[in-house]
Amino acid sequence: MYGTGILKGLGVTLKHFVDTYIEDLRWLGRKRYGSPEGIAHRASKGSRGIFTVQYPEEKVPLPEEFRFIPFLVYDEGQEGEKILRCTSCGICAKVCPPQCIWIVRTTDPSTGRPIPDPAEYYIDADICMNCGLCAEYCPFDAIKMDHNYELASYKRMVFDKETLAKPAAYYESIRPINATAENAARAAKVAARAGKME
Template sequence: MQTGLSFLKSFGVTMRRFFESYVDDAKWFFKGGFGMRYSAEALPTRQSPTEGRGIFVVQYPKERLPLPERYRGFPMLLYDEDPAQLRCVACGMCARVCPPQCIWIERATDPETGKALRAPASFHIDIGICMSCGFCAEFCPFDAIKMDNNYEIALFQGGDAFLFDKEKLSRPTSHHAEIHPTAYAEELASKKK
């Protein structure tokens, strides 16, 4: 008898949560359409352990939760305007601090004089080994390497398919500014000092 009552009680909780999901969905729908229920405005309430109501499942990949600004995916190399002109000066600092040693840089040389140039001839990161620690971005003295917010990098191929070269790693600075607005503003402010 006791077991039956406990079952009914817990089933009641599940059903209440189930119906509350739709009530909450409707509330956010009337505020701004379907996209609103996973918006930055809605999530703090919906995911709150005290204010959250209902049972929520994100319909990935149709729906995605917004990533926090400090989320770290994999490294990217920044360029300001021309993709051929990376900020990187091939100092090698990132490769030295990388814990699993998955960065390889070859410095460019002047074809006429043979003198070393402040640019990488090649820059590779084995994304299959990278552990997204962010040390490379932390230590780069030129703000040339930052952590992207990418995470959907699964591939069917093995081998060197995860060995990303300069082209695959390059992103415009505007992308960095868009996904890291606070950090980017801080960088600009520190450069003005």
């Protein structure tokens, strides 16, 4: 029968409209807007009706797999020095679909041979499409997708190695499940290698 689709659609709209007020009544008296509990509820699957997030005062919690412009992970040395995990192998630059990664390898001045450490590393953040392929393909867990999406700027955003570098602790804080699994895999590899050498 003609018009049933339209009626179904209107029914869904009406349900959302009514649910919005039912939810508001359920949360009456509680600090709905701005409270972490309220925001978490509105972002959850259990939320009903329509809601507005008062950004930037309110922010919806990000899921672990959320991805924005990549960053380079560094570990801290014994004297607090930043040791980038990147070996400048170039895999990320090769797989990057819009080709927005540019790496210059360090070379040994006496032999001219490459050293596994980037002399320069740039990402053109204006071109990056946040696909995450660089992070997926990096064999050294050296590049990871960030959660910081507040990067709007009037200037061209070409990030160098210093800007891109963030500590492993930061990575662990935004992606705890991934980081735990990767740390365990790395520890297992080291143990296996040590076992072979005995």
